[in-house]
Amino acid sequence: MTLLRVEGLTKYFHGLAAVQEVNFSIHLGEIVGLIGPNGAGKTTVFNLITGFLKPTQGKIIFRNEEITGLFPHQVARKGIGRTFQATRVFEEETLWQNLITGCHGWLNSGWIQGFLKTSSFMKEERASRQKAAEILDFIGLLPLKEERAKNIPQYAHKKLAIALALATEPQVLLLDEPFSGLNTHEAEGIMSLIHKICGQGVTILLIEHNMKVVKNLCERIIVLNFGQKIAEGSFHEISQEPHVIEAYLGGESVS
Amino acid sequence: MSIFFQQLINGIILGSVYALVALGLTLIYGILHVPNFAHGMIYMLGAYVSYFLVVEYHLNFFAAVGLSMIIMAGLGVVIERVFFRPVQGASRINAFIVALSLLIILENGAVLLWGAEFRKFPPLLDQQVSFWGISITLQRLLMTVATALLILVLHFFVQKTLVGRTIRAVGQDREAALLIGVNPNRVGSMVFALGSALAAAAGSLIGPIFLVHPHMGMAPLLKAFAIIILGGMGSIPGAILGGLILGVIEGLGAGYISAAYKDLFAFGAMVVVLSVKPSGLFGREEK
Known part of the structure:
Protein backbone atom coordinates (compact mmCIF):
# COMPACT_ATOMS: atom_id res chain seq x y z
CA MET A 1 0.00 0.00 0.00
CA THR A 2 1.33 3.41 -0.97
CA LEU A 3 1.59 5.65 2.07
CA LEU A 4 3.39 8.68 0.71
CA ARG A 5 3.74 9.74 -2.90
CA VAL A 6 5.38 12.74 -4.52
CA GLU A 7 4.48 13.65 -8.12
CA GLY A 8 6.52 16.00 -10.26
CA LEU A 9 7.97 17.66 -7.19
CA THR A 10 9.86 20.78 -8.25
CA LYS A 11 11.43 23.62 -6.29
CA TYR A 12 13.17 26.63 -7.76
CA PHE A 13 15.33 28.97 -5.73
CA HIS A 14 15.84 32.23 -7.61
CA GLY A 15 15.48 30.49 -10.95
CA LEU A 16 17.73 27.58 -10.03
CA ALA A 17 16.14 24.16 -9.76
CA ALA A 18 17.00 22.59 -6.40
CA VAL A 19 14.53 19.77 -7.01
CA GLN A 20 13.17 18.97 -10.45
CA GLU A 21 10.31 16.68 -11.46
CA VAL A 22 10.94 14.14 -8.73
CA ASN A 23 8.52 11.22 -8.44
CA PHE A 24 8.56 8.44 -5.89
CA SER A 25 6.33 6.42 -3.62
CA ILE A 26 6.91 5.08 -0.14
CA HIS A 27 5.00 1.98 0.88
CA LEU A 28 3.73 1.00 4.27
CA GLY A 29 6.37 -0.61 6.47
CA GLU A 30 9.38 0.11 4.28
CA ILE A 31 12.78 1.54 5.14
CA VAL A 32 13.76 3.70 2.18
CA GLY A 33 17.05 5.53 1.71
CA LEU A 34 17.36 8.88 -0.06
CA ILE A 35 20.94 9.33 -1.20
CA GLY A 36 22.95 11.59 -3.44
CA PRO A 37 25.99 13.83 -3.46
CA ASN A 38 26.07 17.09 -1.51
CA GLY A 39 23.64 19.60 -2.98
CA ALA A 40 21.57 16.92 -4.69
CA GLY A 41 18.40 18.26 -3.08
CA LYS A 42 17.79 15.59 -0.45
CA THR A 43 17.07 17.91 2.46
CA THR A 44 15.04 20.15 0.15
CA VAL A 45 12.81 17.15 -0.60
CA PHE A 46 12.34 16.64 3.14
CA ASN A 47 11.54 20.33 3.60
CA LEU A 48 9.00 20.19 0.79
CA ILE A 49 7.26 17.11 2.17
CA THR A 50 7.08 18.51 5.71
CA GLY A 51 5.87 21.97 4.68
CA PHE A 52 8.97 23.94 5.63
CA LEU A 53 9.19 24.89 1.96
CA LYS A 54 6.38 25.27 -0.57
CA PRO A 55 6.95 23.43 -3.87
CA THR A 56 7.07 25.47 -7.07
CA GLN A 57 5.26 22.62 -8.78
CA GLY A 58 4.14 19.12 -8.01
CA LYS A 59 2.05 17.28 -5.49
CA ILE A 60 2.59 15.50 -2.21
CA ILE A 61 0.02 12.85 -1.40
CA PHE A 62 -0.14 11.21 2.00
CA ARG A 63 -2.65 8.39 2.54
CA ASN A 64 -4.56 9.38 -0.60
CA GLU A 65 -4.90 12.95 0.57
CA GLU A 66 -3.07 15.86 -0.98
CA ILE A 67 -1.00 17.67 1.63
CA THR A 68 0.90 20.04 -0.71
CA GLY A 69 1.28 23.51 0.81
CA LEU A 70 0.19 22.65 4.33
CA PHE A 71 2.08 24.29 7.19
CA PRO A 72 4.69 22.23 9.08
CA HIS A 73 2.57 21.85 12.19
CA GLN A 74 -0.34 20.62 10.06
CA VAL A 75 1.88 18.09 8.29
CA ALA A 76 3.10 16.87 11.69
CA ARG A 77 -0.48 16.43 12.82
CA LYS A 78 -1.30 14.43 9.68
CA GLY A 79 1.25 11.84 10.77
CA ILE A 80 4.59 12.71 9.18
CA GLY A 81 7.40 13.06 11.72
CA ARG A 82 10.92 14.22 10.97
CA THR A 83 14.30 15.00 12.44
CA PHE A 84 16.75 17.63 11.29
CA GLN A 85 20.40 17.13 10.46
CA ALA A 86 21.25 19.46 13.34
CA THR A 87 19.07 18.04 16.08
CA ARG A 88 16.21 20.28 17.09
CA THR A 168 3.40 12.82 17.65
CA GLU A 169 2.74 9.17 16.69
CA PRO A 170 3.84 9.51 13.07
CA GLN A 171 3.08 6.93 10.41
CA VAL A 172 6.09 8.00 8.39
CA LEU A 173 9.34 9.14 9.95
CA LEU A 174 11.76 11.23 7.90
CA LEU A 175 15.30 11.07 9.29
CA ASP A 176 17.88 13.53 7.99
CA GLU A 177 21.34 11.95 8.34
CA PRO A 178 20.67 10.15 11.60
CA PHE A 179 24.19 8.67 11.66
CA SER A 180 26.29 11.75 11.00
CA GLY A 181 28.93 12.39 13.63
CA LEU A 182 28.50 9.01 15.33
CA ASN A 183 31.10 6.28 15.80
CA THR A 184 30.53 2.75 14.45
CA HIS A 185 29.20 1.45 17.73
CA GLU A 186 26.73 4.32 18.11
CA ALA A 187 25.67 4.04 14.47
CA GLU A 188 24.82 0.40 15.09
CA GLY A 189 22.70 1.48 18.06
CA ILE A 190 20.73 3.91 15.87
CA MET A 191 20.41 1.24 13.19
CA SER A 192 18.84 -1.25 15.54
CA LEU A 193 16.64 1.55 16.86
CA ILE A 194 15.41 2.25 13.33
CA HIS A 195 14.60 -1.44 12.87
CA LYS A 196 12.76 -1.39 16.18
CA ILE A 197 10.73 1.68 15.15
CA CYS A 198 9.93 0.05 11.82
CA GLY A 199 8.85 -3.04 13.74
CA GLN A 200 6.24 -0.86 15.46
CA GLY A 201 4.66 -0.18 12.09
CA VAL A 202 6.33 3.15 11.34
CA THR A 203 7.53 3.62 7.76
CA ILE A 204 10.97 5.19 7.40
CA LEU A 205 12.55 7.48 4.82
CA LEU A 206 16.12 8.48 5.60
CA ILE A 207 18.88 10.58 4.12
CA GLU A 208 22.30 9.04 4.43
CA HIS A 209 25.82 9.34 3.04
CA ASN A 210 27.38 6.19 4.41
CA MET A 211 26.95 3.49 1.74
CA LYS A 212 27.54 0.64 4.14
CA VAL A 213 24.70 1.83 6.35
CA VAL A 214 22.37 2.27 3.40
CA LYS A 215 23.26 -1.17 2.09
CA ASN A 216 22.49 -2.85 5.39
CA LEU A 217 19.45 -0.84 6.36
CA CYS A 218 17.41 0.12 3.32
CA GLU A 219 15.21 -2.17 1.31
CA ARG A 220 14.89 0.43 -1.39
CA ILE A 221 17.03 3.38 -2.38
CA ILE A 222 16.23 6.57 -4.27
CA VAL A 223 19.21 8.39 -5.77
CA LEU A 224 19.14 12.11 -6.44
CA ASN A 225 21.67 14.16 -8.36
CA PHE A 226 21.38 17.87 -9.18
CA GLY A 227 17.79 17.80 -7.98
CA GLN A 228 16.70 14.98 -10.24
CA LYS A 229 16.00 11.34 -9.52
CA ILE A 230 18.58 9.28 -11.39
CA ALA A 231 17.88 5.81 -10.02
CA GLU A 232 15.64 3.81 -7.75
CA GLY A 233 15.76 0.23 -6.55
CA SER A 234 17.56 -2.17 -4.25
CA PHE A 235 21.17 -1.45 -3.32
CA HIS A 236 22.26 -4.13 -5.76
CA GLU A 237 20.25 -2.55 -8.57
CA ILE A 238 21.34 1.03 -8.05
CA SER A 239 24.97 0.07 -7.62
CA GLN A 240 24.92 -1.33 -11.16
CA GLU A 241 23.52 1.86 -12.66
CA PRO A 242 26.18 3.70 -14.65
CA HIS A 243 24.52 7.07 -13.81
CA VAL A 244 24.85 6.39 -10.14
CA ILE A 245 28.39 5.14 -10.35
CA GLU A 246 29.37 8.20 -12.32
CA ALA A 247 27.44 10.86 -10.42
CA TYR A 248 27.48 9.66 -6.91
CA LEU A 249 30.56 7.55 -6.65
CA GLY A 250 32.85 9.51 -8.88
CA GLY A 251 33.27 6.80 -11.48
CA GLU A 252 34.38 4.02 -9.15
CA SER A 253 32.30 0.91 -8.76
CA VAL A 254 30.39 0.20 -5.59
CA SER A 255 30.42 -2.90 -3.53
CA MET B 1 18.19 54.31 58.00
CA SER B 2 14.56 55.14 57.41
CA ILE B 3 15.41 57.04 54.26
CA PHE B 4 17.09 53.84 53.00
CA PHE B 5 13.99 51.73 53.59
CA GLN B 6 11.72 54.43 52.25
CA GLN B 7 13.68 54.64 49.02
CA LEU B 8 14.01 50.86 48.85
CA ILE B 9 10.24 50.50 49.04
CA ASN B 10 9.73 53.26 46.49
CA GLY B 11 12.23 51.49 44.25
CA ILE B 12 10.48 48.15 44.58
CA ILE B 13 7.11 49.74 43.79
CA LEU B 14 8.50 51.42 40.69
CA GLY B 15 10.51 48.33 39.79
CA SER B 16 7.51 46.04 39.93
CA VAL B 17 5.73 48.21 37.36
CA TYR B 18 8.84 48.21 35.18
CA ALA B 19 8.94 44.44 35.53
CA LEU B 20 5.33 44.18 34.37
CA VAL B 21 6.03 46.19 31.22
CA ALA B 22 9.30 44.34 30.60
CA LEU B 23 7.63 40.93 31.02
CA GLY B 24 5.29 41.54 28.12
CA LEU B 25 8.12 42.87 26.00
CA THR B 26 10.44 39.96 26.75
CA LEU B 27 7.66 37.43 26.16
CA ILE B 28 6.96 38.87 22.72
CA TYR B 29 10.65 39.15 21.90
CA GLY B 30 11.41 35.64 23.14
CA ILE B 31 8.75 34.04 20.98
CA LEU B 32 8.46 36.20 17.88
CA HIS B 33 11.81 38.06 17.95
CA VAL B 34 9.95 41.31 17.39
CA PRO B 35 11.26 44.41 19.18
CA ASN B 36 7.78 45.66 19.92
CA PHE B 37 8.18 49.43 20.24
CA ALA B 38 4.40 49.73 20.27
CA HIS B 39 4.43 48.09 23.70
CA GLY B 40 4.74 51.42 25.51
CA MET B 41 1.76 52.70 23.55
CA ILE B 42 -0.35 49.76 24.69
CA TYR B 43 0.65 50.78 28.22
CA MET B 44 -0.57 54.31 27.48
CA LEU B 45 -3.79 53.18 25.79
CA GLY B 46 -4.48 50.78 28.66
CA ALA B 47 -4.19 53.69 31.09
CA TYR B 48 -6.59 55.78 28.99
CA VAL B 49 -9.14 52.97 28.81
CA SER B 50 -9.03 52.54 32.59
CA TYR B 51 -9.26 56.30 33.06
CA PHE B 52 -12.36 56.60 30.90
CA LEU B 53 -13.97 53.57 32.51
CA VAL B 54 -13.45 55.07 35.95
CA VAL B 55 -14.28 58.70 35.13
CA GLU B 56 -17.02 58.35 32.51
CA TYR B 57 -18.59 55.03 33.46
CA HIS B 58 -17.90 55.20 37.21
CA LEU B 59 -16.54 51.71 37.25
CA ASN B 60 -14.64 50.37 40.25
CA PHE B 61 -10.92 50.96 39.70
CA PHE B 62 -9.87 47.31 39.74
CA ALA B 63 -12.77 46.27 37.51
CA ALA B 64 -11.65 48.99 35.10
CA VAL B 65 -8.09 47.64 35.13
CA GLY B 66 -9.37 44.13 34.40
CA LEU B 67 -11.55 45.33 31.54
CA SER B 68 -8.73 47.43 30.13
CA MET B 69 -6.47 44.36 30.17
CA ILE B 70 -9.03 42.38 28.19
CA ILE B 71 -9.54 45.15 25.63
CA MET B 72 -5.79 45.64 25.17
CA ALA B 73 -5.27 41.88 24.86
CA GLY B 74 -7.72 42.04 21.97
CA LEU B 75 -5.87 44.96 20.42
CA GLY B 76 -2.61 43.03 20.84
CA VAL B 77 -4.03 40.10 18.89
CA VAL B 78 -5.18 42.43 16.11
CA ILE B 79 -1.79 44.17 15.97
CA GLU B 80 0.04 40.82 15.71
CA ARG B 81 -2.31 39.54 13.03
CA VAL B 82 -2.47 42.68 10.90
CA PHE B 83 1.01 44.21 11.30
CA PHE B 84 3.56 41.68 12.52
CA ARG B 85 2.48 38.36 11.00
CA PRO B 86 2.83 39.53 7.37
CA VAL B 87 6.46 40.57 7.91
CA GLN B 88 7.38 37.39 9.71
CA GLY B 89 10.11 35.56 7.85
CA ALA B 90 11.10 38.77 6.10
CA SER B 91 14.25 40.59 7.14
CA ARG B 92 14.36 41.57 10.83
CA ILE B 93 14.54 45.23 9.92
CA ASN B 94 10.98 45.05 8.50
CA ALA B 95 9.44 44.09 11.85
CA PHE B 96 11.60 46.80 13.40
CA ILE B 97 10.18 49.47 11.07
CA VAL B 98 6.62 48.19 11.51
CA ALA B 99 6.99 48.43 15.29
CA LEU B 100 8.43 51.92 15.06
CA SER B 101 5.61 53.06 12.78
CA LEU B 102 3.03 51.62 15.15
CA LEU B 103 4.59 53.55 18.02
CA ILE B 104 4.27 56.80 16.11
CA ILE B 105 0.74 56.04 14.85
CA LEU B 106 -0.60 55.08 18.26
CA GLU B 107 1.05 57.93 20.14
CA ASN B 108 -0.13 60.57 17.68
CA GLY B 109 -3.51 58.90 17.40
CA ALA B 110 -3.92 59.38 21.14
CA VAL B 111 -2.99 63.06 20.85
CA LEU B 112 -5.51 63.47 18.03
CA LEU B 113 -8.31 61.69 19.88
CA TRP B 114 -7.85 62.92 23.41
CA GLY B 115 -5.57 65.94 23.18
CA ALA B 116 -2.16 66.36 24.73
CA GLU B 117 -3.44 67.45 28.15
CA PHE B 118 -2.61 65.58 31.32
CA ARG B 119 -5.45 63.75 32.99
CA LYS B 120 -5.73 62.86 36.60
CA PHE B 121 -7.55 59.87 38.03
CA PRO B 122 -9.91 60.78 40.87
CA PRO B 123 -8.06 60.15 44.14
CA LEU B 124 -8.54 56.64 45.36
CA LEU B 125 -7.28 55.09 48.58
CA ASP B 126 -4.84 57.87 49.30
CA GLN B 127 -4.63 57.33 53.05
CA GLN B 128 -1.13 56.69 54.35
CA VAL B 129 0.10 53.46 55.81
CA SER B 130 3.09 53.73 58.14
CA PHE B 131 5.36 51.01 59.45
CA TRP B 132 9.03 50.86 60.47
CA GLY B 133 9.31 54.56 59.88
CA ILE B 134 8.25 54.21 56.26
CA SER B 135 5.07 55.66 54.94
CA ILE B 136 3.36 54.85 51.67
CA THR B 137 -0.15 55.40 50.41
CA LEU B 138 -2.55 52.48 50.54
CA GLN B 139 -2.95 52.86 46.81
CA ARG B 140 0.74 52.27 46.11
CA LEU B 141 0.69 49.28 48.40
CA LEU B 142 -2.31 47.77 46.63
CA MET B 143 -0.72 48.48 43.28
CA THR B 144 2.40 46.57 44.28
CA VAL B 145 0.33 43.66 45.53
CA ALA B 146 -1.66 43.60 42.28
CA THR B 147 1.57 43.68 40.27
CA ALA B 148 3.12 40.86 42.29
CA LEU B 149 -0.06 38.86 41.83
CA LEU B 150 -0.01 39.37 38.06
CA ILE B 151 3.65 38.31 37.89
CA LEU B 152 2.83 35.17 39.91
CA VAL B 153 -0.15 34.33 37.69
CA LEU B 154 1.99 34.76 34.57
CA HIS B 155 4.72 32.59 36.05
CA PHE B 156 2.19 29.88 36.88
CA PHE B 157 0.64 30.17 33.44
CA VAL B 158 3.94 29.84 31.56
CA GLN B 159 5.48 27.17 33.80
CA LYS B 160 2.54 24.98 34.66
CA THR B 161 -0.11 25.08 31.98
CA LEU B 162 -0.27 23.42 28.62
CA VAL B 163 -0.35 26.69 26.70
CA GLY B 164 2.59 27.89 28.74
CA ARG B 165 4.42 24.75 27.74
CA THR B 166 3.80 25.37 24.04
CA ILE B 167 4.87 29.02 24.47
CA ARG B 168 8.14 27.90 26.04
CA ALA B 169 8.56 25.29 23.33
CA VAL B 170 8.32 27.88 20.53
CA GLY B 171 10.65 30.18 22.47
CA GLN B 172 13.31 27.50 22.77
CA ASP B 173 13.19 26.00 19.31
CA ARG B 174 10.68 27.09 16.73
CA GLU B 175 11.44 24.21 14.32
CA ALA B 176 11.19 21.57 17.02
CA ALA B 177 7.87 23.07 18.11
CA LEU B 178 6.57 22.86 14.54
CA LEU B 179 7.62 19.23 14.36
CA ILE B 180 5.52 18.31 17.35
CA GLY B 181 2.51 20.03 15.79
CA VAL B 182 2.46 23.35 17.63
CA ASN B 183 0.70 26.07 15.63
CA PRO B 184 3.11 29.02 15.82
CA ASN B 185 0.48 31.55 14.77
CA ARG B 186 -1.72 30.64 17.69
CA VAL B 187 1.22 30.98 20.01
CA GLY B 188 1.99 34.38 18.43
CA SER B 189 -1.55 35.64 19.10
CA MET B 190 -1.44 34.27 22.62
CA VAL B 191 1.84 35.97 23.42
CA PHE B 192 0.71 39.31 22.03
CA ALA B 193 -2.52 39.06 24.03
CA LEU B 194 -0.66 38.26 27.24
CA GLY B 195 2.02 40.90 26.74
CA SER B 196 -0.51 43.60 25.87
CA ALA B 197 -2.68 42.74 28.86
CA LEU B 198 0.33 43.09 31.15
CA ALA B 199 1.26 46.43 29.61
CA ALA B 200 -2.32 47.65 30.04
CA ALA B 201 -2.25 46.54 33.68
CA ALA B 202 1.01 48.41 34.28
CA GLY B 203 -0.27 51.60 32.66
CA SER B 204 -3.59 51.42 34.47
CA LEU B 205 -2.03 50.74 37.85
CA ILE B 206 0.49 53.56 37.52
CA GLY B 207 -2.16 55.96 36.14
CA PRO B 208 -3.49 57.18 39.50
CA ILE B 209 0.05 57.71 40.83
CA PHE B 210 1.40 59.69 37.91
CA LEU B 211 -0.75 61.29 35.24
CA VAL B 212 -2.36 59.96 32.10
CA HIS B 213 -1.18 61.57 28.84
CA PRO B 214 -0.32 60.46 25.30
CA HIS B 215 3.45 60.45 25.87
CA MET B 216 3.42 58.51 29.14
CA GLY B 217 4.50 55.31 27.36
CA MET B 218 7.90 56.41 26.13
CA ALA B 219 9.86 56.36 29.40
CA PRO B 220 8.65 52.92 30.53
CA LEU B 221 9.23 51.58 27.02
CA LEU B 222 12.89 52.65 27.09
CA LYS B 223 13.29 51.34 30.62
CA ALA B 224 11.66 48.04 29.68
CA PHE B 225 14.08 47.64 26.78
CA ALA B 226 16.97 48.38 29.13
CA ILE B 227 15.58 45.80 31.56
CA ILE B 228 15.19 42.99 29.05
CA ILE B 229 18.67 43.65 27.73
CA LEU B 230 19.92 43.69 31.34
CA GLY B 231 18.01 40.52 32.24
CA GLY B 232 18.71 38.69 28.98
CA MET B 233 16.46 38.96 25.93
CA GLY B 234 13.49 36.62 26.19
CA SER B 235 14.15 35.63 29.80
CA ILE B 236 11.17 35.86 32.16
CA PRO B 237 13.08 35.73 35.48
CA GLY B 238 15.51 38.21 33.91
CA ALA B 239 12.67 40.67 33.26
CA ILE B 240 11.33 40.40 36.81
CA LEU B 241 14.70 40.72 38.50
CA GLY B 242 15.93 43.31 36.01
CA GLY B 243 12.84 45.44 36.68
CA LEU B 244 13.32 45.29 40.43
CA ILE B 245 17.04 46.03 40.18
CA LEU B 246 16.41 49.03 37.96
CA GLY B 247 13.66 50.31 40.25
CA VAL B 248 15.78 49.96 43.38
CA ILE B 249 18.82 51.59 41.80
CA GLU B 250 16.63 54.49 40.71
CA GLY B 251 15.01 54.76 44.12
CA LEU B 252 18.27 54.71 46.07
CA GLY B 253 20.05 56.95 43.59
CA ALA B 254 17.23 59.47 43.79
CA GLY B 255 17.22 59.32 47.60
CA TYR B 256 20.94 59.62 48.25
CA ILE B 257 22.27 61.59 45.32
CA SER B 258 19.67 63.35 43.22
CA ALA B 259 16.40 62.47 41.55
CA ALA B 260 17.59 64.35 38.50
CA TYR B 261 20.16 61.64 37.77
CA LYS B 262 17.95 58.59 38.25
CA ASP B 263 17.96 57.61 34.57
CA LEU B 264 21.73 57.91 34.57
CA PHE B 265 21.97 55.34 37.38
CA ALA B 266 19.55 52.99 35.68
CA PHE B 267 21.22 53.01 32.29
CA GLY B 268 24.67 53.11 33.88
CA ALA B 269 23.87 49.84 35.66
CA MET B 270 22.78 48.33 32.36
CA VAL B 271 26.06 49.26 30.68
CA VAL B 272 28.08 47.84 33.58
CA VAL B 273 26.18 44.53 33.59
CA LEU B 274 26.48 44.15 29.83
CA SER B 275 30.21 44.81 29.87
CA VAL B 276 30.65 41.99 32.39
CA LYS B 277 28.04 39.59 31.00
CA PRO B 278 27.19 40.49 27.40
CA SER B 279 24.20 38.14 27.16
CA GLY B 280 22.53 39.77 30.18
CA LEU B 281 21.91 38.35 33.66
CA PHE B 282 19.80 35.40 32.52
CA GLY B 283 20.57 35.46 28.83
CA ARG B 284 21.48 32.38 26.89
CA GLU B 285 24.80 32.54 25.09
CA GLU B 286 24.33 32.70 21.35
CA LYS B 287 25.44 29.48 19.73
Missing part, protein backbone atom coordinates in the same frame (compact mmCIF):
# COMPACT_ATOMS: atom_id res chain seq x y z
CA VAL A 89 14.98 19.64 20.63
CA PHE A 90 14.08 21.83 23.60
CA GLU A 91 17.58 22.33 24.99
CA GLU A 92 16.66 24.01 28.26
CA GLU A 93 14.22 21.33 29.34
CA THR A 94 14.81 17.89 30.78
CA LEU A 95 14.31 14.86 28.54
CA TRP A 96 11.12 14.12 30.39
CA GLN A 97 9.77 17.65 29.81
CA ASN A 98 10.79 17.40 26.16
CA LEU A 99 8.68 14.32 25.70
CA ILE A 100 5.74 15.67 27.69
CA THR A 101 5.76 18.76 25.49
CA GLY A 102 6.04 16.54 22.43
CA CYS A 103 3.12 14.36 23.43
CA HIS A 104 1.18 17.51 24.27
CA GLY A 105 1.95 19.61 21.21
CA TRP A 106 -1.66 19.33 20.28
CA LEU A 107 -4.25 17.88 22.55
CA ASN A 108 -7.87 17.55 21.76
CA SER A 109 -8.97 19.63 24.69
CA GLY A 110 -8.31 23.35 24.34
CA TRP A 111 -6.31 25.56 26.63
CA ILE A 112 -9.30 26.76 28.64
CA GLN A 113 -9.99 23.17 29.60
CA GLY A 114 -6.32 22.86 30.50
CA PHE A 115 -6.58 25.88 32.75
CA LEU A 116 -9.71 24.59 34.42
CA LYS A 117 -8.30 21.07 34.57
CA THR A 118 -11.46 19.40 33.29
CA SER A 119 -11.72 15.64 33.50
CA SER A 120 -11.17 15.14 29.77
CA PHE A 121 -8.03 17.25 30.01
CA MET A 122 -6.74 15.33 33.01
CA LYS A 123 -7.37 12.08 31.17
CA GLU A 124 -5.31 13.29 28.22
CA GLU A 125 -2.66 14.59 30.58
CA ARG A 126 -2.33 11.17 32.18
CA ALA A 127 -2.26 9.50 28.78
CA SER A 128 0.49 11.80 27.54
CA ARG A 129 2.59 11.20 30.66
CA GLN A 130 2.31 7.49 30.13
CA LYS A 131 3.16 7.87 26.45
CA ALA A 132 6.19 10.02 27.27
CA ALA A 133 7.50 7.37 29.66
CA GLU A 134 6.88 4.60 27.13
CA ILE A 135 8.74 6.42 24.36
CA LEU A 136 11.72 7.23 26.60
CA ASP A 137 11.87 3.60 27.62
CA PHE A 138 11.51 2.39 24.02
CA ILE A 139 14.36 4.65 22.88
CA GLY A 140 16.51 3.68 25.87
CA LEU A 141 16.73 7.14 27.40
CA LEU A 142 14.69 6.54 30.53
CA PRO A 143 17.74 6.64 32.86
CA LEU A 144 18.57 10.14 31.57
CA LYS A 145 15.08 11.55 31.90
CA GLU A 146 15.93 14.17 34.52
CA GLU A 147 18.89 15.54 32.55
CA ARG A 148 18.57 18.74 30.58
CA ALA A 149 18.80 18.17 26.84
CA LYS A 150 21.75 20.54 26.49
CA ASN A 151 23.80 18.43 28.91
CA ILE A 152 23.51 15.01 27.31
CA PRO A 153 26.06 13.55 24.85
CA GLN A 154 25.57 13.77 21.11
CA TYR A 155 24.47 10.17 20.71
CA ALA A 156 21.72 10.58 23.31
CA HIS A 157 20.83 13.89 21.72
CA LYS A 158 20.23 12.20 18.36
CA LYS A 159 18.07 9.61 20.04
CA LEU A 160 16.12 12.35 21.82
CA ALA A 161 15.35 14.03 18.51
CA ILE A 162 13.97 10.72 17.24
CA ALA A 163 11.99 10.27 20.45
CA LEU A 164 10.50 13.73 20.06
CA ALA A 165 9.50 12.91 16.49
CA LEU A 166 7.84 9.72 17.73
CA ALA A 167 5.84 11.66 20.32
